[in-house]
Amino acid sequence: MPIDLRSDTVTRPTARMREAMVRAEVGDDVLDGDPTVQALEARVAALLGMETALFFPSGTMANMTGLWLAGEPGTEVYCDARAHVLDWEIAGAAVFRGVQLRPIVARTAVIDADDVRAALRPPSRYAPRASALTLENTHNGAGGAVTAVDTLAATAAVAREHGLAVHLDGARLWNAHVATGTPLADFARVADTVMVSFSKGLGAPVGAALACAQARRDEAWEVRKRFGGGMRQSGILAAAALHALEYHLERLAEDHHHAREFAREVHGAGEARVVPPDTNIVMIDCPPGVTATDVVARARDGDVLLSPWSATRVRAVFHLDVSAADAARAAAIVAATVSDLAAAR
Numbered sequence: 001m002p003i004d005l006r007s008d009t010v011t012r013p014t015a016r017m018r019e020a021m022v023r024a025e026v027g028d029d030v031l032d033g034d035p036t037v038q039a040l041e042a043r044v045a046a047l048l049g050m051e052t053a054l055f056f057p058s059g060t061m062a063n064m065t066g067l068w069l070a071g072e073p074g075t076e077v078y079c080d081a082r083a084h085v086l087d088w089e090i091a092g093a094a095v096f097r098g099v100q101l102r103p104i105v106a107r108t109a110v111i112d113a114d115d116v117r118a119a120l121r122p123p124s125r126y127a128p129r130a131s132a133l134t135l136e137n138t139h140n141g142a143g144g145a146v147t148a149v150d151t152l153a154a155t156a157a158v159a160r161e162h163g164l165a166v167h168l169d170g171a172r173l174w175n176a177h178v179a180t181g182t183p184l185a186d187f188a189r190v191a192d193t194v195m196v197s198f199s200k201g202l203g204a205p206v207g208a209a210l211a212c213a214q215a216r217r218d219e220a221w222e223v224r225k226r227f228g229g230g231m232r233q234s235g236i237l238a239a240a241a242l243h244a245l246e247y248h249l250e251r252l253a254e255d256h257h258h259a260r261e262f263a264r265e266v267h268g269a270g271e272a273r274v275v276p277p278d279t280n281i282v283m284i285d286c287p288p289g290v291t292a293t294d295v296v297a298r299a300r301d302g303d304v305l306l307s308p309w310s311a312t313r314v315r316a317v318f319h320l321d322v323s324a325a326d327a328a329r330a331a332a333i334v335a336a337t338v339s340d341l342a343a344a345r
């Protein structure tokens with residue numbers, strides 16, 4: 001079996017998770033509710049300190065619904081220039097909600113209050129009005145970077161001063177929580193709508209949730225239905241997410257540890273540069289003259305799967321299915337791969 005570091009979405013449900021899925025009590029969640037889905041929604045709302053939450057088939061659909069609630073058609077939604085909603089969601093916000101995403105280039109890893117303040121345009125009858133700001137924590141494109149809660153709150157506060165709603169893409173908010181010890185609710189408090197995913201490091205096969213105020217729940221439900229996200233006996237999937245929250249949340253610290261050890265070993269190999277990871281994502285900048293495609297292809301020969309992130313950047317992600325021994329072996333193979341390619345230039 002290759003060591004698969006392409007993403008934390010590649011995890012397979014554990015035997016105990018599958019047992020929990022088999023045992024799940026279910027109902028028709030679109031008709032009159034599924035008890036396991038309801039239990040999951042209540043658990044997520046409580047963890048995030050939000051009034052309510054809805055279960056979704058994917059983070060993308062939950063993000064689109066969040067942006068639907070936050071944004072208004074014909075307006076702009078500000079986001080980080082490397083945000084998942086901008087780079088990887090197939091222009092869904094534009095297609096479905098008719099909003100234009102306006103990217104803000106961060107001066108450091110991830111946008112902060114000063115970046116947002118500098119980007120906001122004064123009202124003008126010639127420019128689109130802004131309706132919302134979307135934030136991402138941890139930040140996938142920035143190598144799993146954590147935005148500390150004070151920075152996140154200050155950034156959101158600038159948006160609010162200008163009358164903007166705030167959405168938080170917290171696909172990996174779990175990782176931010178475990179890495180910093182900051183309660184999930186402290187992060188969630190900064191936003192009106194918060195998306196969290198169960199199918200990344202938590203290891204569930206499918207699913208995400210969108211948390212919001214009770215007053216917006218009916219609208220969120222309707223948008224989810226419109227997107228085709230009304231699921232029937234979805235308690236089978238919700239059971240996996242509940243199991244993941246119970247047993248796989250605190251262990252994310254192990255993934256962070258593996259990522260740090262891997263980064264330490266690969267940094268400097270053949271002059272590769274590795275940004276020390278905050279969480280479970282490691283970005284490797286190839287040595288001059290070595291391409292990401294070369295590194296990915298050569299590592300695959302050594303049974304380590306990586307993702308090319310750009311022409312010269314490779315991504316490695318640590319998760320539930322990567323043991324300490326796997327992480328150490330992958331580090332040795334990737335370091336040797338990069339050194340060999342650099343030597344052969």
Ligand SMILES: Cc1ncc(COP(=O)(O)O)c(C=O)c1O
Nearest residue numbers: 058059060061084140169171197
């Ligand atoms: C930061 C972030 N947001 C949203 C998503 C979308 O989640 P999904 O793949 O469940 O649609 C991802 C997926 O990798 C992500 O990394």
